[in-house]
Amino acid sequence: MKKYNHKKIEKKWQKEWQESGIYRTEENSKKPKSYVLDMFPYPSGDGLHVGHVEGYTATDIYSRYQRMMGKSVLHPIGWDAFGLPAENYAIKTGVHPAETAAKAIETFTSQMKGLALSYDWEREIGTHTTEYYKWTQWFFLLLHKNNLAEKKEASVNWCPSCQTVLANEQVVDGLCERCKTEVVQKRLNQWFFKTTAYAEELYKDLDDVDWPESTKAAQRNWIGPSEGAEIEFTVYSEQFTGAIRVFTTRPDTLFGATYLVLSPEHPLVSELSRYAENSAEIPRYQDISARKTEIERTAEGKKKTGVEIIGVKAINPATKEEIPVYIADYVLAHYGTGAIMAVPAHDTRDFEFAMQYDLPVRQVISPRKDPEKDAERQGKGDVYTGEGVLINSGEFDGMESGEAKRTITEHVGGTWKTTYKLRDWLISRQRYWGAPIPIVYDPEGKPHPIPEKHLPWLLPTDVEFKPHGTSPLAQSKELLGRTENIFGAGWRPEADTMDTFVCSSWYFFRFVDPHNKKVFASKKEIEKWLPVDLYMGGAEHTVLHLLYARFFTKVLHQLGYIPFHEPFLKLRHQGTILGEDGRKMSKSIGNVVNPDEVSSMYGADTIRIYEMFMGPLEGMKPWNTQNIMGSRRFIEKVWRMQEKVVSSAKADDSLMRVLHATIKKIEDDIVSLSLNTAISQLMICANEMDTRGQIPADVFEVFLKILAPFAPHVTEELWHALGHEDSIHAQSWPQYDESKLAADIITIAVQVGGKVRAQLEINTGAEREVVESEARALEQVQKWLDGKEPKKVVFVPNRLINFVV
Ligand code: ANZ
Numbered sequence: 001m002k003k004y005n006h007k008k009i010e011k012k013w014q015k016e017w018q019e020s021g022i023y024r025t026e027e028n029s030k031k032p033k034s035y036v037l038d039m040f041p042y043p044s045g046d047g048l049h050v051g052h053v054e055g056y057t058a059t060d061i062y063s064r065y066q067r068m069m070g071k072s073v074l075h076p077i078g079w080d081a082f083g084l085p086a087e088n089y090a091i092k093t094g095v096h097p098a099e100t101a102a103k104a105i106e107t108f109t110s111q112m113k114g115l116a117l118s119y120d121w122e123r124e125i126g127t128h129t130t131e132y133y134k135w136t137q138w139f140f141l142l143l144h145k146n147n148l149a150e151k152k153e154a155s156v157n158w159c160p161s162c163q164t165v166l167a168n169e170q171v172v173d174g175l176c177e178r179c180k181t182e183v184v185q186k187r188l189n190q191w192f193f194k195t196t197a198y199a200e201e202l203y204k205d206l207d208d209v210d211w212p213e214s215t216k217a218a219q220r221n222w223i224g225p226s227e228g229a230e231i232e233f234t235v236y237s238e239q240f241t242g243a244i245r246v247f248t249t250r251p252d253t254l255f256g257a258t259y260l261v262l263s264p265e266h267p268l269v270s271e272l273s274r275y276a277e278n279s280a281e282i283p284r285y286q287d288i289s290a291r292k293t294e295i296e297r298t299a300e301g302k303k304k305t306g307v308e309i310i311g312v313k314a315i316n317p318a319t320k321e322e323i324p325v326y327i328a329d330y331v332l333a334h335y336g337t338g339a340i341m342a343v344p345a346h347d348t349r350d351f352e353f354a355m356q357y358d359l360p361v362r363q364v365i366s367p368r369k370d371p372e373k374d375a376e377r378q379g380k381g382d383v384y385t386g387e388g389v390l391i392n393s394g395e396f397d398g399m400e401s402g403e404a405k406r407t408i409t410e411h412v413g414g415t416w417k418t419t420y421k422l423r424d425w426l427i428s429r430q431r432y433w434g435a436p437i438p439i440v441y442d443p444e445g446k447p448h449p450i451p452e453k454h455l456p457w458l459l460p461t462d463v464e465f466k467p468h469g470t471s472p473l474a475q476s477k478e479l480l481g482r483t484e485n486i487f488g489a490g491w492r493p494e495a496d497t498m499d500t501f502v503c504s505s506w507y508f509f510r511f512v513d514p515h516n517k518k519v520f521a522s523k524k525e526i527e528k529w530l531p532v533d534l535y536m537g538g539a540e541h542t543v544l545h546l547l548y549a550r551f552f553t554k555v556l557h558q559l560g561y562i563p564f565h566e567p568f569l570k571l572r573h574q575g576t577i578l579g580e581d582g583r584k585m586s587k588s589i590g591n592v593v594n595p596d597e598v599s600s601m602y603g604a605d606t607i608r609i610y611e612m613f614m615g616p617l618e619g620m621k622p623w624n625t626q627n628i629m630g631s632r633r634f635i636e637k638v639w640r641m642q643e644k645v646v647s648s649a650k651a652d653d654s655l656m657r658v659l660h661a662t663i664k665k666i667e668d669d670i671v672s673l674s675l676n677t678a679i680s681q682l683m684i685c686a687n688e689m690d691t692r693g694q695i696p697a698d699v700f701e702v703f704l705k706i707l708a709p710f711a712p713h714v715t716e717e718l719w720h721a722l723g724h725e726d727s728i729h730a731q732s733w734p735q736y737d738e739s740k741l742a743a744d745i746i747t748i749a750v751q752v753g754g755k756v757r758a759q760l761e762i763n764t765g766a767e768r769e770v771v772e773s774e775a776r777a778l779e780q781v782q783k784w785l786d787g788k789e790p791k792k793v794v795f796v797p798n799r800l801i802n803f804v805v
Contacts, residue, residue, distance in 0.1 A: 004639040006603030010713045014113055022727055023118040029072040035529045036063045037508055037568075039537025039545070040078045040125075043104035044085060048111045049585070050611065050623065051538070053595045055574035057608045058617055058675055059536045060117045064709035065670045067118075068733035074529050075118060076511040078125035079105050082133075083500045084170075087433040088178070090465040097433040101128055111596065115604050116712045118729070123514045127503035132510065133435040134456035135520040136503050139552070140438055144449050148194045148555060151447060154426055155290060158186035163469035165430045174293075185291045191437060191496070192424040195547070198554045199223055199420035201565070202547065205554075211571040212618070218542040224421025229405070230337060231414035233260055233314045235268075235325060237275035244268060244314065244325075247336025247419055250346065252404035254318040254412065255393040256364035257341035258354070260325045261306065264289040265333035269309075272325070277310040282327065289329035297329045304330050304353040316341075317412040318394070328353060336419050344383075351383045365401055366391045425548065427499045432463055432472035434497030440483050443490035454486065459497075471495035505548040508532055508567060509556075526562055535568040539575075539618075546571070572673055577614070578622040585623075593623050605711035606632045612675040612710065634683055635714055638707065641690060642718055647697040656740050657763060658688040659699055663736035666706045675710075682707055697722060702734045750775045751802040752784035760801070768795045775801050 017023065036059050041052060063075040079101070086097035086104075105126065112119065125132055143149040157166040161181035165188070170177040195202070203223045206216045228249035235242050244260065262269055264286040273282040285307045289297065296302065306328025313322045330349050331340050344354035345363040354361055365388045387401040396404055396411075409416055428437065438450040438457045450457050460476035473479055474495035483493040506520065512529040513521035546568070553567040578584060579591030586592065599607045610631035615621045651659070662685040669678035685703060689695050701722060708715040708728045719728035748771070750758040758780040762771055772793055775781055781803065790803035 001640070001643050004636050004714070006605065006713070007600075009717045010114070010116070010604050013713050013716045014116060017116070017118075017727070017729075018113070018121075020727070022729055023075070023120055024122060025074050025076075025120045026072045031070055031072040033074065033529055034063075034066040034071040034534075035074045035512075035532045036066065036534045037075075037511070037532045037536070038077060039535070039541060040080050040504070040507060041108065042083055042085070043079045043081055043101060043108050045089070045100065045104050047104075047107045048595055050577050050593050050595050050598075051574065053115060053607060054577060054611045054614075054617070055536045055538070056112070056117050057115065057611055058572075058574060058673060059534065060115075060608075061612070061675060061709040062534060062670060062673065063118055064712070064729060065667075065733065067729070068705070068709070068731060070732065074123075074511065075120060076123040076125075076514075077112065077117070077119040077121075078123075078507060078511070079108070079127065080500065080504050080507070081105065081126045081128040082434045082497075082503055084431070084433070087431060087465065090433070091467070094465070096461075098128065101126070114596075114599060115608065118712075123511055125507065125510050125514050127435070127500070127507065128433075130456040130458065131515075133459075133503070135510065136435045136498065136506070137438040137450075137455050137457055138452065138520060139502070139506055140498065141449050141452060141455075142559070143193055143555065144439075146555070146559065148197060149191060149427075150194065151189055151191050153187050154190045154192070155185045156188050156190065156426075157183045157293075159183055162467055164467040185293060187290055188428075190426050190428040191439075192426055193502075193551070195425045195551050196420065196422055198551055199225070199422045200418070201554055202422070202550055203420070205550075205566055209566050209569060209571065211568075212539075212573060215539065215542040215546070215571065215573070219547060222422065222543045222547065225418050226421065227416070227418050228336075229409040229414040229416055231317065231341065231409065231412055233317060233341065235260070235272070235312060235314045237272075237312045240272075240275050240312075242268065242271075244339050245337045246339045246341045248341055250343065250401075250405070251409045251412075251414060252390065252401040253343040253346050253364050254316070254341065254408050255390075255396070256343040256345050256362045257316050257318075257323065258344060258360045258362055259323050259342045260314045261328045261331045261340050261342050261353075262325065263331040263333040263338045264327045264329050266327070266338045269327055272309050272312050275311055278307070281307050282309065285327060285329075292329060294332065298332065298349075300348055300352075304328060304349065304356050306330075306353060306357065308357070318408065324359070326353075326357075334423055335421065346383060346385055348383050348385065362392060364390060364392045425499075425501075425551070427502055428496040429499055430467075430471040430495075431497050432459075432465060434500055435459070435503060436473065437494045437496055437498055439494040440487050441492045441494070442487075447494070448487075458482075471497070473497065501544055501548050504545055505552045508535075508549070523561075530562065531564050531566060532568045533570060535571045536574060537571075539573040542573075573618055575615075575617065575619045575621060577611075578620060580623045580625065582622045598628065602628055602632045603635070603713070605635055605714050608712075609634065609679060609710055613679045615676055617673050617675060634686065635711060637690065638686055638703075638711075639714060639718070641686070641695055641700065642721055644690075644693070644695045645697050645700045645722065646694040649694040649696040651696045651699045652692075654763060654765075655688060655692065655696075655699060658685055659702060660736040660740040661745070663702070663706055663734055664741065667733075667736075670709070679710065682710070704728060705731055705734050746798055748798065749800040750778060750781060751800060752781060752790075753805040754802060755784075757781060757784050764798060766797075768797075771795065771801055775803075 038056055038059050063073050066073045081101045086100045089100055090097050157171050159166055159176040159181055161179045171183045174183055176183055203225055206219055226249055228247055229251040230245050230247055232243050232245050235244050273279045306326045309325045312325050314325050316323050342350040344350040344361040346365055367388045390396045390399045390404050436457050436459055439447045440450055441447055460479040462478050463472040463476050479493050483491050509521045513525040516522055549567050556562045557565045581591050583589060610628045613631055662681050665681045666678050704715045704719050716728050745761050746764050747759050747761050749756045750760050758778045760775055790805055792804045794802040
């Protein structure tokens with residue numbers, strides 16, 4: 001027998017599969033479809049890491065199984081290639097990001113092919129290609145046309161030394177990640193997508209998808225619905241009367257509202273300050289606030305600041321008392337109505353502010369248990385934020401706060417409503433390596449969408465990467481010339497590019513029709529393939545990417561482009577693979593495992609099996625080099641078994657039972673992605689075959705077929721060694737025979753000292769030795785034996801085993 005030489009076998013079959021195109025998506029097939037999608041990677045210069053291998057292998061096994069089950073499978077891959085690392089590298093070295101990307105993509109491709117990932121390479125896409133970003137720009141225009149893209153002023157993180165805007169992730173402890181300069185807030189005019197228009201659907205429709213509960217919870221939390229009331233307060237000065245609406249979750253505390261606060265950005269502030277006696281102070285305060293981050297503004301315990309609008313007063317609609325009006329930056333512009341009624345007795349931040357500015361504190365809620373004692377605490381600096389019974393609230397005294405919320409809201413003519421924490425999505429980036437925003441400005445500075453016929457609106461190449469305080473695109477002579485040529489003298493191009501999350505918000509649509517030149521994807525292909533049946537990727541994308549992709553889907557659904565409203569029916573996350581030392585893999589620690597090295601030393605089949613066998617897919621697990629040998633030995637054992645294969649041999653009953661039980665278990669486990677337990681069952685089945693002097697060829701063939709999704713190369717080689725000419729991956733999945741299973745497994749009682757301590761599932765008629773050793777391995781048995789050797793072991797076949805102590 002030839003020695004198992006993974007290098008030779010794997011290269012040979014990869015070449016063969018590529019040439020025969022067996023993983024090409026079937027066009028116009030009548031079979032049921034399955035769209036199995038991996039989160040497409042950012043092609044980084046470091047190449048694939050073992051975490052990629054984990055998720056990609058899992059979906060590959062799933063896809064291969066689906067094909068063998070007679071499904072028509074779409075399993076594509078592409079590149080999320082725009083983004084910061086390539087641009088930062090360009091700033092450092094001058095190498096154009098396109099060049100860096102091309103090289104990385106080449107590496108990723110060859111690594112993926114080397115792992116036998118069964119992608120349809122003819123559908124490969126890259127977000128940085130003109131064919132792709134033409135449609136990213138088209139989506140921008142679609143949103144713009146439907147009033148879902150708008151330009152407004154916003155605070156951004158600004159590094160004064162790099163002269164550029166930073167993403168939140170690039171700000172570490174308040175410092176610029178690159179140069180360690182202190183980051184400041186700067187107000188810039190930016191483009192936003194109105195995700196808030198879909199807050200309710202984004203929240204509710206999470207009920208309709210099969211996603212990990214923790215991911216749904218994270219999204220729900222991010223969207224953050226909050227039920228409360230909007231209540232109107234009259235504001236006035238000598239020359240002016242108006243109204244301010246506040247949002248409150250505690251309208252029951254209205255009688256305790258002793259002042260009103262507007263966020264410094266509130267649209268009414270500039271008007272009110274005209275009537276203020278201290279009108280010069282107000283813009284100064286607005287300026288200071290604009291420089292602070294949201295965390296600085298709102299954290300409890302931070303010193304609260306604000307400025308009273310002197311000369312302007314408000315009326316508490318419940319008490320009819322006159323109360324002062326402040327601007328203070330602990331109130332945020334984009335939440336609720338951007339204005340609050342302050343109840344210092346029952347809200348910690350209001351209390352801190354009231355102490356600072358010596359404002360009255362009036363308790364209006366008393367904890368139910370001990371109203372008297374609580375009344376004593378009033379004014380002593382104790383904030384009671386819970387629910388209770390109303391006091392100091394006129395006709396509502398004695399009412400439970402829960403009931404009072406609605407009653408008081410009605411009493412003052414307020415409206416009950418749900419407010420969401422979700423913000424609009426800021427998509428402008430003062431960056432080079434992204435899709436240009438398809439907007440031009442007329443000589444008056446008014447924005448105009450670029451007509452579709454000019455798409456793709458190309459990313460210019462005549463730029464310097466080093467930031468100079470403006471977007472790199474602003475320096476491009478070519479872009480300016482192009483704009484003036486098309487639109488006229490004095491017209492200016494938008495110099496910002498889009499957040500790369502925009503590119504990845506719609507890529508799963510493109511895969512269904514990647515070469516279409518007329519539309520982002522045809523209706524026919526969309527209806528045939530989408531929504532995605534299984535989506536796999538890291539848990540770091542629980543919020544942003546998944547939310548944005550859902551937002552795009554909701555927009556397309558509402559505009560009638562697609563017939564469904566959720567893009568990913570079933571979502572799973574692969575867990576993090578830690579270094580051998582149990583710590584997160586990191587270059588600086590030096591515990592990063594390179595999958596190429598493992599694969600070259602032991603083989604792609606081995607690394608696939610090993611990574612799937614490490615533990616539950618979604619779990620966190622440390623790498624273990626020694627265990628790789630175990631996976632390799634399993635493959636070698638299967639390889640050696642070909643020597644014992646005899647076509648005339650007949651399988652005995654117990655071998656048939658194990659074989660059919662294995663088929664069933666592998667099916668169940670692949671569907672539920674319990675791939676580690678699938679592999680242990682394959683090992684059990686291999687051991688069972690190996691105990692026979694001869695292995696019937698038909699049994700071995702079935703075994704190879706069910707092993708094929710996991711170890712595609714070695715199974716293909718052995719399949720051909722048995723005389724087959726077609727590919728094992730084009731075979732149908734073997735059917736298990738229920739009748740062979742029925743009598744198979746029985747449950748027997750396991751006793752320690754005459755008491756039933758566990759149950760054991762075994763094959764009917766299992767021998768004493770087998771049952772005893774399996775029973776001894778049970779946790780419960782070990783616990784009750786407590787390290788002692790039983791006096792004797794009583795065994796009743798098919799009934800019980802008793803360890804007498
Ligand atoms: C009066 C009040 C009394 C409040 C009380 C709380 C306790 P969640 O639960 O997060 O939705 N608020 C409203 N808009 C705000 C804004 N733009 N910036 C900062 N704070 C704002 O919080 C809702 C509560 O947060 C609201 O209810 C309001 O304070 C404050 F005993 O109104 B409350």
